[in-house]
Amino acid sequence: MKSFDGFKAVNNANLDVQKGEIIAVIGPNGAGKTTLFNLISGILKPDSGQVLFKGEDITGLSPHEVCRKRISRSFQVVNVFNRLTIFENTQISILSRERHTWNLFTPSSTLAVDETNELLKNVGLYEKKDSVSGSLSHGDRKVLEIAMALGGNPEFLILDEPTAGMSPEETTRCINLIQGLREKFGLTILFCEHDMEIVFGIASRIMVMVRGATIVQGTCEEVRCNEAVQDAYLGGSDVCLM
Amino acid sequence: MDAIGILNQIFVGLSRTVILFIVSSGLSLILGVLRIPNVAHGSLYMIGAFMAFTFSKLFGGGDLGFWMALIGAPCAVALISLAAERGIFQYLYEREHLMLILLTFAFSLVFGDLVKIVWGGEYKSVPVPYMFQGFVPLFGGLPFPLYNVFLLVCGPIIAILLWLLVNKTKIGKIARAAAVDREMVGAVGINVSWVFAIVFVIGCLLAGLGGVLVAPTVSVTLGMDHTLIIEAFLIVIMGGLGNIWGALLGALIFGLSQSMGILIWPQFGIIFPYLAVVVVLIFRPTGLLKSTW
Amino acid sequence: MATGILNGKGRIWLIVALVALCLVPFALPRFYVYLLSIILLYGLFAMSNNFPLGFGGIYQLHHAVFYGVGAYGTALVITKSGLSPWLAFLVGPLVAAALSLVMGLICIRLSKLYFGMLQISLGSLVWAVVYRWYSFTGGDDGIHGISVPDIISSYQGAYYFTLVVTAVSLFILYRILKSPYGSTLQGIRDNPVRSAMIGVNVKRHQLLALIIAGFFAGVAGTLFVVVDNTVFPDMMFWTLSMEAVIMCLLGGWLTFLGPMLGAALIVLIRTFVSTYTVYWALVLGIIFMLVIFFLPNGVLGWIETLFKGKTKLVEAKE
Numbered sequence: 001m002k003s004f005d006g007f008k009a010v011n012n013a014n015l016d017v018q019k020g021e022i023i024a025v026i027g028p029n030g031a032g033k034t035t036l037f038n039l040i041s042g043i044l045k046p047d048s049g050q051v052l053f054k055g056e057d058i059t060g061l062s063p064h065e066v067c068r069k070r071i072s073r074s075f076q077v078v079n080v081f082n083r084l085t086i087f088e089n090t091q092i093s094i095l096s097r098e099r100h101t102w103n104l105f106t107p108s109s110t111l112a113v114d115e116t117n118e119l120l121k122n123v124g125l126y127e128k129k130d131s132v133s134g135s136l137s138h139g140d141r142k143v144l145e146i147a148m149a150l151g152g153n154p155e156f157l158i159l160d161e162p163t164a165g166m167s168p169e170e171t172t173r174c175i176n177l178i179q180g181l182r183e184k185f186g187l188t189i190l191f192c193e194h195d196m197e198i199v200f201g202i203a204s205r206i207m208v209m210v211r212g213a214t215i216v217q218g219t220c221e222e223v224r225c226n227e228a229v230q231d232a233y234l235g236g237s238d239v240c241l242m
Numbered sequence: 243m244d245a246i247g248i249l250n251q252i253f254v255g256l257s258r259t260v261i262l263f264i265v266s267s268g269l270s271l272i273l274g275v276l277r278i279p280n281v282a283h284g285s286l287y288m289i290g291a292f293m294a295f296t297f298s299k300l301f302g303g304g305d306l307g308f309w310m311a312l313i314g315a316p317c318a319v320a321l322i323s324l325a326a327e328r329g330i331f332q333y334l335y336e337r338e339h340l341m342l343i344l345l346t347f348a349f350s351l352v353f354g355d356l357v358k359i360v361w362g363g364e365y366k367s368v369p370v371p372y373m374f375q376g377f378v379p380l381f382g383g384l385p386f387p388l389y390n391v392f393l394l395v396c397g398p399i400i401a402i403l404l405w406l407l408v409n410k411t412k413i414g415k416i417a418r419a420a421a422v423d424r425e426m427v428g429a430v431g432i433n434v435s436w437v438f439a440i441v442f443v444i445g446c447l448l449a450g451l452g453g454v455l456v457a458p459t460v461s462v463t464l465g466m467d468h469t470l471i472i473e474a475f476l477i478v479i480m481g482g483l484g485n486i487w488g489a490l491l492g493a494l495i496f497g498l499s500q501s502m503g504i505l506i507w508p509q510f511g512i513i514f515p516y517l518a519v520v521v522v523l524i525f526r527p528t529g530l531l532k533s534t535w
Numbered sequence: 536m537a538t539g540i541l542n543g544k545g546r547i548w549l550i551v552a553l554v555a556l557c558l559v560p561f562a563l564p565r566f567y568v569y570l571l572s573i574i575l576l577y578g579l580f581a582m583s584n585n586f587p588l589g590f591g592g593i594y595q596l597h598h599a600v601f602y603g604v605g606a607y608g609t610a611l612v613i614t615k616s617g618l619s620p621w622l623a624f625l626v627g628p629l630v631a632a633a634l635s636l637v638m639g640l641i642c643i644r645l646s647k648l649y650f651g652m653l654q655i656s657l658g659s660l661v662w663a664v665v666y667r668w669y670s671f672t673g674g675d676d677g678i679h680g681i682s683v684p685d686i687i688s689s690y691q692g693a694y695y696f697t698l699v700v701t702a703v704s705l706f707i708l709y710r711i712l713k714s715p716y717g718s719t720l721q722g723i724r725d726n727p728v729r730s731a732m733i734g735v736n737v738k739r740h741q742l743l744a745l746i747i748a749g750f751f752a753g754v755a756g757t758l759f760v761v762v763d764n765t766v767f768p769d770m771m772f773w774t775l776s777m778e779a780v781i782m783c784l785l786g787g788w789l790t791f792l793g794p795m796l797g798a799a800l801i802v803l804i805r806t807f808v809s810t811y812t813v814y815w816a817l818v819l820g821i822i823f824m825l826v827i828f829f830l831p832n833g834v835l836g837w838i839e840t841l842f843k844g845k846t847k848l849v850e851a852k853e
Contacts, residue, residue, distance in 0.1 A: 041732065067734035079732075081725035083789070084718075092715075092722045096734040100715040102743075107713045152733055279648070281777070330824070337831075339648050340594065344784060345827050347777045351820030359814060472659055472773055479652045510667050516660035520641075523653050527645045 014214045015207050017156075017190055022182055024199045025192040027209035033192040034076055036209070037160050040190075041073045042066035053156070067096075072154035074145040076161045082134035086125050086144055089133050091116040093151025116151075122184075123147045123177060139170030146177065157181070159191035163198060171195075175202060200224075248505065250384045255501030256494075257390040260397035261456045263493035265470065266477040267404055267486050268448030274484015274534040275421040275441045278331065279339060281346040284471030285353035286323060286446045290315050290453025291462045292357055295366040308371035312454055319450025320443045327442045332435060350467060358464060368457035389458060396455065400448075404486050407444075417441050421484055421534040476519045482529030491530055495522070556698055560691040569762070570806060572694045574799045575701045576758040581782035581794035582708060583751035588780065589788035590712060591744040592724030594651030597658035598752055598779050600638075603771025605631035605753025607665065610678050610766040620684050627760070628753030634661070635749025639742045646727075655773060666768045677767030681760055693762045700758060704751055709791060711747065720744055785826050787833030796835050 015036070017023050025033050038044040040051055042063040051059045053069055061069075081089050094112045095101060103111075120126040123143055128136065133144055142162060149157055162178065163171045179202055181187050193199050199206060200220050207217045208229050215228045223229055269283045293315035298307035326349065334345060370389050377385035408414040420427045420437050428434045460466070477496050481488025496515045503514025522530060560568050580602050587593040609627030613620050642653045665672045672678070682688070687696040711717050719740055723730045727737050760766060769775065778801065779794075786797025804822065808815040830837050 043728070043732075062736075063728075063731035064734050064736050067732060073732055075729070075732075079726050079729040081722045081729065083725050084721060088718060089722075092718050092730075093733040095715045095718065101719040101735055101740065103715045104711050104717075105714055107710070108715050108718045109713070111715060148729065148733060334827075337827075340780070340784075341827055341831065343596070344777070344781055345824060347781070348820040348823035348827070351816040351823070355814040355817035355820070359817075468772075468774060472655070475652065476656055476659070479649075479656065509669075510664065512667060513660060513663040516656060516663050519656045520653075520660055523656060524641060527649055527653065 014217065015190075016217060017188060018205075019188050020182070020186055021204045022178070022189045022191070022202055023205045023207065024203035025190065025207045025209060026194075026196070026199055027192075030211075031209040032212040033209055034160055035212075037073065037158050037190075037192070040066075041071065041158060067152050067154075070153065070155045071158065072149035072152045072156070073158035074142075074149045074160060074162060076164060078138070078141045078145055080133050080141060080144050080148065082132075084133060085130050086120065086133050086136070086140075086147075087116060087129040089144055090119055090125075090129075090147050090151055093148040094119065097152045119147060119150060122180075123150070124173065137170075139166045139174075142166060142170075143174065143177070146174075150181070154187065156188045156190070159189065161193055162191060163193065163195065171198070178202065246384050248502075250386065251501045251505045252498065253386055253390070253394075255498040256397075257393045257459075257497075258501065259493045259497030260393045261452050262473060262477055262497055263397060263490050264400055264455065265449050265452035266474045266481070266489040266493055267401075268445035268452075269474045270478045270481065270484055270486060270489045271408075271448070272442055272445035273478060275417050276331075276335065276438050277339065277421075278335075278342045278346065278442075279475070280445070281343060281471060282326075282349035282353060283346075283446070283449050283474060284467035284469075285350045285357070286319050286449040287453040287456075287470055288357060288462075288464070288467040289322065289353060290319050290450030291368070291457040291460075291466065292361050292366065292453075293318050293450070294454040294457040295361070295368050295462055298368050303369055305371040305373055308368075308458070311368070311457075312451075315454045316447045316450040319453070320447040323446030324439065324443050327439050331442065332438065335438065350471070354464065354467060363464060365461040365463040367461055370458040374458075387459075393455060400451075401486070401490055404448075408486060413437070413440060418534070473515070476516070480519050480522045480529060482531035482533040484534030485529070485531045488529055488531035488533070553702065557695075560694055565690050568690055568694050570802065572690075572697045572758075572762045574802045575697050576755045576762065577782070577802055578795035578798040579701045579704055579758065580752055580755035581779050581786070581798045582705060582792075583748045583755060584776075584779045585783040585788055585794045586708060586712075586748045586751070587741070587744045588783055589790075589793070590717070590724060591720045591741060592727075593741055593744065594647055595654070595745075595748065596651035596780065597655045597773055597776045598748065599773070599775035600654075600658035600661050600771045601631040601635055601749040601752035602756040602759075602775070602779075603665070603766070603768070604634050604661065604756070606756030606760050606766045606770055607672060607678075608753065609757040609760045610681050611672070613681055613683070613760075614678060620682070624757050624761075627757040628750050631753025631756065632746050632750035635746045636742070639745035639749075643738050643742055643745070655776075658771065658776070659773065662768060662771045662773075665771065672768075673766075675768055677765055679765045681764045681766070683761050683764065687761055696761055697758050700754060704754055705795075708747075708751065712791065716740070716743070781823055783833075784831075785823070785833055787835030787837070787839070789832060790835040790839060793833050793835040797833065800834070 015025070025036065027033055035044065039046050042061050042065065045060045049059070050057055053071065056069070058066060058069055081092070091108065091112055094115050095108070098112060100111060117126060117129070120129050123146060125140065125143055125147060128140065133141060136144070142165070146159065146162060149159075159178070163174050166174060175198060178189060178191070182189055203220065205217065205219055206223045208215050208223060216223060216226050218226070265283065265287050269280060272278055272280045272283070294311040297311035297314045301307040301310045334342065374389040374392050376388050378388050378391055379385060408418065416427065416432055416437050420434055424434050427437070473496060477492035478489060480495065481490070481492030495518050499514040499518045500512065504511030556571070559571055580598070584595055584598040587595045605627040608630035609623045612618055612623035612626045638654060638657050641657065642650050645653055666675055668674065687693050719730070719735055723735065723737050723740060731737050756770065759770070782797035782801055783794040784797065785800055786795065787793030801819070804819060805815050808818045812818075826833070832840065
């Protein structure tokens with residue numbers, strides 16, 4: 001059982017994530033979802049509050065230390081190595097996990113090749129592995145984001161708007177990928193999205209954030225018919241979401 | 243080393259500060275608004291000094307010559323910089339800093355040789371105008387050059403004028419806005435390109451002005467650009483990019499630490515300013531005062 | 536990838552070039568051999584600058600400090616201590632590497648332009664000390680007539696020594712770039728946030744890049760002592776650092792051999808132009824401007840894109 005209690009200056013957010021579940025964070029723009037993710041992944045340090053992972057306090061650790069705890073993350077704005085190929089991008093992630101980054105003498109081309117190819121096949125990027133990532137379509141780059149996050153062999157995966165900017169086909173592919181990840185590898189996944197269909201489609205639980213605070217955490221049903229959520233999204237109508 | 247000597251060194255340092263401030267404020271302006279680290283700034287300072295020599299000679303070498311130089315040389319430098327900006331720089335604003343540094347470095351090479359071509363390789367001297375020749379007895383009777391007093395008067399005047407320009411005029415406000423968000427400024431219909439040109443020219447004019455003012459006190463030689471540009475950059479970095487008061491503060495620290503340093507340890511006096519910069523940057527990496535980026 | 540030109544067919548040309556370089560002293564007069572020695576060591580200097588600059592994304596703007604300190608280290612050990620010159624050749628680069636570590640620890644907390652400017656400040660401090668310490672470093676006169684072992688004191692000997700050392704150094708740099716560390720470094724260049732998020736301690740890896748760069752700059756400085764038998768404070772003046780960066784840019788800062796090419800071009804242009812006019816700086820300045828305008832990826836970068844043809848890169852904005 002993992003519990004998070006992140007509190008930042010103007011935030012008052014609570015998030016509980018169970019092992020093996022897919023949980024979504026939703027909220028209007030500016031609600032603080034990305035900030036929350038940044039707090040969890042170590043890019044920001046909370047002014048107060050805690051981040052607990054598997055019972056361990058990881059609050060305030062720097063990003064690379066958080067990664068070592070087997071928490072990985074993808075970014076809303078694509079953050080990959082533009083000048084390198086898909087293969088190289090992914091390989092570096094795996095090399096980092098295997099602690100090879102201080103190796104100055106063995107050629108990279110002989111290390112972690114099989115694991116990289118395996119991972120690329122799992123996410124469906126194997127055919128394009130030698131393309132420079134800066135020249136790919138947006139959808140492919142977002143999948144590469146996920147691939148790089150997977151390179152760290154995480155237990156807990158944080159995806160920040162994974163399907164943002166994707167075409168419908170790309171979106172479907174991505175959703176199947178995410179669900180497949182949980183089934184095949186038992187990953188716990190936390191994500192945020194604006195597309196409610198996706199959210200209600202794959203999340204087992206949802207946390208709703210408004211203006212930096214958590215207003216409700218619960219199953220899809222609970223959230224759908226929650227008054228506070230309706231106020232935030234629909235301006236107080238009596239109709240259940242969807 | 244007595245109190246009088248120290249006081250004298252302080253005033254010497256302050257005179258140097260004035261020159262450093264004038265040049266650095268120009269550099270800071272260009273760096274803050276246009277985001278160009280203008281390595282050619284030192285060359286423009288040097289051109290200002292050489293121009294002062296020419297103007298001075300043209301008008302008889304006396305007082306008239308000096309005043310004509312004071313007006314004419316910075317204008318000449320301004321024209322040169324306008325040509326450079328319109329001709330080349332304006333096409334490269336979007337490039338990375340690295341490219342801009344190298345481009346301005348290329349300019350400094352070109353200017354350096356142009357000075358050699360026009361004025362030759364020997365050093366020139368610009369005479370101190372009669373009205374500023376002589377000394378003023380400072381505290382305890384130590385003679386202090388009258389010309390330096392003139393400099394000490396000029397400094398604050400220019401600082402105030404600059405402050406007025408940047409904070410109280412319309413162009414100043416636009417420039418400050420453009421420093422923070424050039425796209426927005428363009429989006430509201432202002433011709434950002436011309437704003438940049440004006441700021442660039444003013445910045446370079448200041449460099450030229452510094453050159454003219456320093457000319458009567460030193461031998462005007464090739465190579466004055468190289469030593470000055472490093473000092474100016476360090477001052478700007480120390481003070482905060484784009485911050486005029488930062489340039490003043492930085493110049494004060496630099497000028498005073500140099501003059502006091504020479505007093506305390508003559509052989510290594512010149513390292514004191516560099517040491518000061520390093521210390522400041524270790525504790526406040528983005529400069530003492532707020533920078534515009 | 537960046538080292539593309541060295542794969543496959545490129546290897547053959549490389550061997551041909553190496554053989555040609557070995558034969559040079561038999562074919563060309565003394566001046567050209569000397570010139571080639573200078574080109575090789577400046578090339579190494581520029582390549583060591585490009586290690587953090589082009590491959591690490593670090594604003595290494597005052598690399599000449601390490602070059603100069605390496606040279607002075609070697610020179611001072613030879614002239615002031617009774618130790619063997621061969622030991623001196625080792626001391627130079629080690630001192631340069633040590634200085635890189637110290638300066639790196641101070642500067643690494645900053646990024647981009649701020650890093651570069653702090654490095655320039657620290658470097659200027661070092662220059663000022665060397666410039667003024669007449670009794671120890673010879674001040675602005677420098678040190679002349681430094682004696683080197685007989686084997687390498689002739690112009691041919693110096694040339695071969697330079698050739699061998701440079702070739703070995705480049706080989707080592709190449710291997711490092713191809714290693715996991717090299718890949719990690721390039722990842723840091725392209726996206727430090729992403730690198731941190733996949734478990735890389737960005738600052739530490741950058742620090743190592745600085746030390747490696749400083750070491751090989753020191754090697755280049757030592758080679759200069761062997762070739763020219765002098766050292767002088769201008770070797771660590773900021774203008775030389777700017778030139779090194781331009782060499783990297785001119786040749787192609789995203790390619791492996793680009794800086795070497797850039798160094799060769801600049802030395803050759805300067806030498807050639809000086810025979811016609813004293814105003815070679817003017818010519819050089821204009822050429823730099825043209826390169827910045829039209830060949831932002833440098834000569835080798837341009838050649839590589841010609842060969843690669845279709846791959847269009849999405850340039851990530853800062």
